[in-house]
Amino acid sequence: WLDKPPPPPTLTPAVPHYVTLGLTVVYTVFYSLLFIFIYIQLWLVLRYRHKRFSYQTVFLFLCLLWSALRTVLFSFYYKNFVTANTLGPFPFWLLYCFPVCLQFFTLSLMNLYFAQVVFKAKSKYAPELLRYRLPLYLLFLFISLVFLVVNLACALLVRMSSAETQTIVLVRVAINDTLFVLCAVSLSLCLYKIAKMSLANIYLESKVSIIIALHRILEKKHNNVYVFI
Numbered sequence: 001w002l003d004k005p006p007p008p009p010t011l012t013p014a015v016p017h018y019v020t021l022g023l024t025v026v027y028t029v030f031y032s033l034l035f036i037f038i039y040i041q042l043w044l045v046l047r048y049r050h051k052r053f054s055y056q057t058v059f060l061f062l063c064l065l066w067s068a069l070r071t072v073l074f075s076f077y078y079k080n081f082v083t084a085n086t087l088g089p090f091p092f093w094l095l096y097c098f099p100v101c102l103q104f105f106t107l108s109l110m111n112l113y114f115a116q117v118v119f120k121a122k123s124k125y126a127p128e129l130l131r132y133r134l135p136l137y138l139l140f141l142f143i144s145l146v147f148l149v150v151n152l153a154c155a156l157l158v159r160m161s162s163a164e165t166q167t168i169v170l171v172r173v174a175i176n177d178t179l180f181v182l183c184a185v186s187l188s189l190c191l192y193k194i195a196k197m198s199l200a201n202i203y204l205e206s207k208v209s210i211i212i213a214l215h216r217i218l219e220k221k222h223n224n225v226y227v228f229i
Contacts, residue, residue, distance in 0.1 A: 020077075028074045035067040055113045059106060066102040069095055093155035100176065104147050107183045108140045114190040121197050143179060150175050 042060050045052065073095045076083060087095065115136060123130050154172040158165050 024074055024077045028071060031067045031071040031074065035064060035071060038064045038067060055109060059109055062102050062106050062109070066099050066106075069099050069102075073099075089156050089159035092159055093152055097151045097155045101148050101151055104176075104180065104183070105144055107180070107187065108144050111183055111187050111190065112137065112140050114187065114194060118190055118193050118197070121194075143183075147176070147179055 038060050042057065042064065045057055045060070051057070116133065119130065119133055119136075150172060154168050157168050
């Protein structure tokens, strides 16, 4: 009687195994290709000697790290899905929560870049606006740190304490969604102002023209070197 096997489960998975496996393969391939594409973009920045520390390189590095973490996470679901669901506090935060932080950092970086474009365009008629650039940088840095600390603290509390998980998750989601919405509204306002300002459009077009010109100059130099060899 003691060796009698337990009764079979009464519930079946909501999604068949072949569907979850197929989606896992698709997502893993997608994130892997994205990682390779961004890595090539960063390599081209070094290859053509562009500015190494810029909005472009920081943006690409954030996307590279995000795609790498997502690839690692989905790789667990082929055979080690149990391990993926029972990770320790820090690995759990790194694979599940930190990619959301990277998305928010990317959104904040886009806000900062386009806000800088608006400031530069308006500074021609109001030079005193340039003194607000540093407070703007500090503001977005502070918001990003708040987002990071909230997500890290909530992830650690869920894994390491006996506090009510639902309450912690609701607090984290409320703060995350609020900050995402505020940054999205801010980005929309910046883009709207840029669309209405001719100087801002000229500034963006000049940046693109400079990049294209640098590419052409560097390509000519390399071609001349090859011809000489």
